[in-house]
């Protein structure tokens with residue numbers, strides 16, 4: 185089976201308040217960065233079945249630059265080529281051009297359709313720009329369009345979240361990722377005491393998650409992972425590789441990769457990435473052991489893990505099923521939405537000695 189290829193684009197217009205991804209507002213480095221990506225990708229003598237441009241904000245690269253990167257890779261026909269796009273950074277012309285270069289899946293960082301929530305998050309786009317970006321992508325011929333929305337955002341209520349979800353399902357989206365906001369140490373959000381007071385409580389957050397999952401299912405978005413919902417046939421093939429513990433190459437500052445049973449990290453300096461003939465790879469240890477496989481597979485709510493995978497599992501699954509946290513289906517243990525809310529605890533319980 186061919187591997188996936190992840191390309192991290194480390195540029196953003198400005199940092200969002202909650203963000204701890206590796207990205208910088210240094211667009212002048214874009215062309216040297218692109219040349220370095222092409223050097224690194226061309227050196228990989230293998231064929232890929234999925235490509236994912238993540239970031240950062242990949243749409244800060246021109247369509248021509250995206251096209252050059254895609255042409256430098258050996259990509260199977262019928263491959264999935266995804267690109268993350270921030271509303272407010274792309275128009276219909278751009279969508280047409282990247283489509284002509286081979287991109288066939290777009291993932292929009294929508295986060296919310298509520299202007300107060302967007303501004304609390306420090307996003308650069310408005311709700312109207314998000315709607316118009318999705319419609320422009322559709323008009324340009326994209327069929328496979330995803331949107332990220334965020335739960336547990338400052339000022340969010342069950343009502344404003346319901347409106348965001350209802351707006352999202354009214355758009356031509358085929359995939360929705362619903363992530364919980366995590367307040368990461370060192371981010372401006374973590375230091376803003378006033379804003380932290382506006383976060384929904386834990387109980388409200390739990391209700392928000394369960395209601396969102398229910399509403400999305402009602403509109404034909406089937407949950408297939410803790411935070412991911414798709415119309416049938418539109419699951420993200422690249423991300424499924426991560427959860428199936430399949431191998432992938434990572435290119436770019438802060439990217440991770442997994443090849444020949446070993447995980448690696450590419451370091452987090454854009455300068456180094458640009459100046460070195462080929463990027464460095466910092467070993468991160470073995471990958472793909474049974475426990476890691478189980479941990480990732482349990483995130484997949486339509487797949488789960490065979491109840492016979494570990495000796496203790498059959499007995500432990502009874503308790504999980506009784507508590508409504510998991511169900512048994514065809515010999516596979518799968519998390520319910522309630523189980524997804526406490527997935528870390530369930531995983532520790534399932535895998536513990």
Ligand code: SF4
Nearest residue numbers: 196199200203239240
């Ligand atoms: S657009 Fe994404 S990567 Fe860039 S700062 Fe905002 S959250 Fe971070």
